[in-house]
């Protein structure tokens with residue numbers, strides 16, 4: 001990384017935390033069935049707190065897809081999946097993960113610990129349904145699926161009740177599979193840990209409001225891992241407490257993530273993982289810092305305390321931002337732009353993630369209209385480098401920064 005960006009010291013601690021997480025996935029895969037603590041492969045928007053009540057360890061193929069991208073293994077893995085007939089139009093997280101089953105020698109963690117069950121929820125996209133059905137068929141393990149209705153306006157009671165009913169059925173099924181009983185008090189404790197981590201993560205993200213910002217987008221993308229994979233654990237809470245104190249210290253000392261910060265930007269969509277540092281360094285070298293983004297706030301959902309924990313979970317997981325209307329996303333971006341005093345925004349039109357990307361042009365138009373702030377759309381893919389014409393994108397970024405009078 002260039003001297004134009006400061007790496008957080010917590011990154012080393014994060015590395016150790018994630019290594020332990022992956023090791024415990026192997027442990028659960030080996031001993032879980034004996035100890036009645038099975039391993040589940042789950043989607044990023046699955047209500048993981050329920051699994052934790054039953055002692056089930058969650059492993060996240062999407063997070064693994066991001067790791068494959070960051071380690072530059074994603075091209076070989078996507079190609080391995082395509083050689084088996086999976087379309088190049090399929091999300092590259094799915095192709096990376098499927099490719100790692102066919103060609104583990106190309107994957108960062110080699111052969112993945114096999115799951116005892118699969119849990120998918122379509123609150124992020126419809127792709128996960130077909131992806132997990134395919135896994136269930138190939139691996140011959142049970143698939144539990146939660147269907148969340150798309151929230152076109154406000155979250156209505158009937159939508160919450162519909163999801164809550166499915167969560168109840170899921171609880172019964174998990175009870176049958178693990179031989180353990182549902183414990184509502186334990187669920188509340190786990191949800192309390194989730195909320196604690198969510199609030200800490202929110203506070204960390206909001207440190208970007210300081211000028212200069214102590215955080216740049218790569219910091220947010222790297223340090224979001226625990227809020228995804230360790231939600232509902234004391235480890236996530238502990239980690240974010242330490243990270244928050246480091247970020248506060250930066251603010252106190254006036255340490256900028258981008259020294260000489262001259263322009264403040266917002267990032268929309270998933271990172272370009274295989275170019276994470278190089279891409280954002282291009283901006284940092286021109287004094288531009290991405291002080292906030294829409295993606296790493298995706299797990300910023302605090303759960304209300306209701307008598308039935310399943311109702312709180314239904315509410316929280318149905319309301320995930322990718323399951324919300326275009327107007328909701330416009331509102332969210334406008335608020336971020338105002339809260340973080342942003343000068344411009346960059347939208348990653350991500351070939352893989354259709355629900356995130358297809359409406360971006362209209363969101364851009366409305367956000368520009370409401371804020372007067374300019375927005376640039378760049379085309380790439382989160383983990384498939386073949387969809388990224390780097391030179392063209394950087395030329396456009398250069399012109400965008402010049403238009404911001406840098």
Ligand code: SF4
Pocket residue numbers: 062091092093094124125126127128352353354355356
């Ligand atoms: S299509 Fe988007 S939301 Fe769905 S798995 Fe891929 S990246 Fe995630």
